[in-house]
Amino acid sequence: LDCGGRRSPARRWLHEAGVEIPQRVQDCGVTYFSRYFRQRRDSTLDRSALFGLRGELERLLFLGFIGDRGTFGVVFITLPHDDELEPLRHNLPWETLAASIPAIAPWVDARNAAPLHDVQVMSGHQNVRREYAVDGAPLALGLLSVGDSLCATNPTYGWGASAWGCRRVGAA
Numbered sequence: 177l178d179c180g181g182r183r184s185p186a187r188r189w190l191h192e193a194g195v196e197i198p199q200r201v202q203d204c205g206v207t208y209f210s211r212y213f214r215q216r217r218d219s220t221l222d223r224s225a226l227f228g229l230r231g232e233l234e235r236l237l238f239l240g241f242i243g244d245r246g247t248f249g250v251v252f253i254t255l256p257h258d259d260e261l262e263p264l265r266h267n268l269p270w271e272t273l274a275a276s277i278p279a280i281a282p283w284v285d286a287r288n289a290a291p292l293h294d295v296q297v298m299s300g301h302q303n304v305r306r307e308y309a310v311d312g313a314p315l316a317l318g319l320l321s322v323g324d325s326l327c328a329t330n331p332t333y334g335w336g337a338s339a340w341g342c343r344r345v346g347a348a
Contacts, residue, residue, distance in 0.1 A: 177320050184325040187306060195315055197306055204301040204330040209264040210251040211274075211296070212243065213289035221288050223248065229279055236261060240283060247292065250280055256299050270295045304328045 178186045187197045215221065226248050229240030237253040252273065254261045263269040274284045282288055305327045308315055 177322070178325040179322055180325050182304065182324040182328040184321070186319065186321060186325065190316055190319075197308060197315060198310070199304055199306045202303040204303060205256060206253050206301065206330065207256045207258075207297065207299040208251050208253055208331070209261075209270060209295055209297055210249055211267075211270060211284075211294075212247060212249045212292045213284065214292055215246045215248065215289050216287070217246075219288040221282060226283070229283070231277070231279060233277075238277065238280060240280070248283070248289075250274060250283060265295055265297045267291075267294055298331075301330055302328070303330060 178184055180186060187199070190197055215223065223242055223246075226240040226242050229238075229250070231238055235254065235258060238251065239253070240248060240250050242248050252261075252264055252270070254264070264273065271284065274280045284291075306321065306325070308319060308321055308326070
């Protein structure tokens with residue numbers, strides 16, 4: 177059972193044993209600027225509204241998502257080489273942009289939530305699909321690869337469950 181995640185050594189081990197596992201790789205072409213918060217106990221915001229917190233501005237997407245124990249996140253998604261949006265890696269520009277978007281502003285307001293840390297930047301994501309069977313025949317008997325060991329996707333579209341595919345920011 178291979179539960180080793182997107183960096184599982186199983187493919188390398190099989191290569192060393194003379195078994196080549198084909199894989200398809202596609203660059204996601206996005207950078208994430210994320211910030212996580214804990215909702216204040218006296219906040220009246222409905223956490224289920226975070227499922228609908230998403231939108232598209234001229235050069236970025238934004239979305240919100242629920243965490244556990246009263247936490248949630250807000251992320252801005254940009255193209256990786258958009259130098260003008262690079263300052264979003266810092267708290268003040270991130271907070272200024274978040275506060276200027278009516279759908280996000282109440283969620284990042286200090287009366288409703290407290291940040292858990294500074295802005296987190298993630299980039300270099302790839303969609304990866306490993307083919308452990310060709311024409312229905314397994315390439316390695318007794319191996320079951322699951323989750324990100326089998327297939328890893330852009331986190332925005334996978335929501336923790338892998339599926340093949342990726343939409344670039346601004347694409348239809």
